[in-house]
Amino acid sequence: MSKKALAFADSEQVTWSHLLTKKRSLNDSISILLRSYTRTIQKQENKTGSLFQNRTKAICLTQRCRSIRLRRKFCRARRKLHRMRRKLCRMRRKLCRARRKLCRARRKLRRTRRKLHRMRRKLCRTRRKLCRMRRKLCRTRRKLRRIRRKRCRARRKFCRTRRKHCRTRRKLRRMRRKRCQTRITNTKALCHKVVLVAIYFTFMTSCLRVLIFLLLKFE
Numbered sequence: 555m556s557k558k559a560l561a562f563a564d565s566e567q568v569t570w571s572h573l574l575t576k577k578r579s580l581n582d583s584i585s586i587l588l589r590s591y592t593r594t595i596q597k598q599e600n601k602t603g604s605l606f607q608n609r610t611k612a613i614c615l616t617q618r619c620r621s622i623r624l625r626r627k628f629c630r631a632r633r634k635l636h637r638m639r640r641k642l643c644r645m646r647r648k649l650c651r652a653r654r655k656l657c658r659a660r661r662k663l664r665r666t667r668r669k670l671h672r673m674r675r676k677l678c679r680t681r682r683k684l685c686r687m688r689r690k691l692c693r694t695r696r697k698l699r700r701i702r703r704k705r706c707r708a709r710r711k712f713c714r715t716r717r718k719h720c721r722t723r724r725k726l727r728r729m730r731r732k733r734c735q736t737r738i739t740n741t742k743a744l745c746h747k748v749v750l751v752a753i754y755f756t757f758m759t760s761c762l763r764v765l766i767f768l769l770l771k772f773e
Contacts, residue, residue: 578586592605 588606595605596602
């Protein structure tokens with residue numbers, strides 16, 4: 555390209571990226587204008603960044619029906635989004651209610667677990683008490699058995715002593731009987747002897763009397 559064409563292109567296009575031979579739409583021309591404006595302001599104030607919104611477009615008046623359709627579609631989409639949001643809110647509420655119910659159920663479970671734990675502790679305490687009472691009962695039973703054994707031993711000893719005493723009594727009775735019998739026999743023997751002696755003396759006295767009488771007669 556010649557120098558004149560380059561100069562004309564600089565005055566016409568503002569940028570080198572767009573040529574004169576290319577047919578541009580209104581949107582392209584607006585974008586070139588905004589771009590050139592932002593570049594000049596950035597060079598003037600030594601700054602960076604965008605001044606306008608990205609993707610700026612121009613809508614033709616002949617495309618009004620399309621815009622209306624797009625608006626309707628946009629409204630429908632908004633309504634759908636609103637419905638979806640309502641559904642999401644309802645689901646969130648339901649989830650919140652379910653969470654609350656779960657929290658209440660968890661609290662109830664915790665309370666029931668605590669109650670069960672307390673009941674288990676009470677049962678363990680009662681079991682310990684019962685074990686202690688059983689031990690005491692076993693000890694008392696052992697003591698009673700010992701006392702009974704001692705009583706049985708004492709009774710056996712008493713019975714043995716009674717038997718011995720009865721035996722000794724029987725022996726004494728037998729000895730007394732024997733003594734009585736011996737005494738009776740001795741007394742009987744003495745009586746017999748005394749009777750015999752008396753008879754002998756009476757016989758002798760009678761004989762002497764007879765002899766004396768005979769002697770006196772014969773003298």
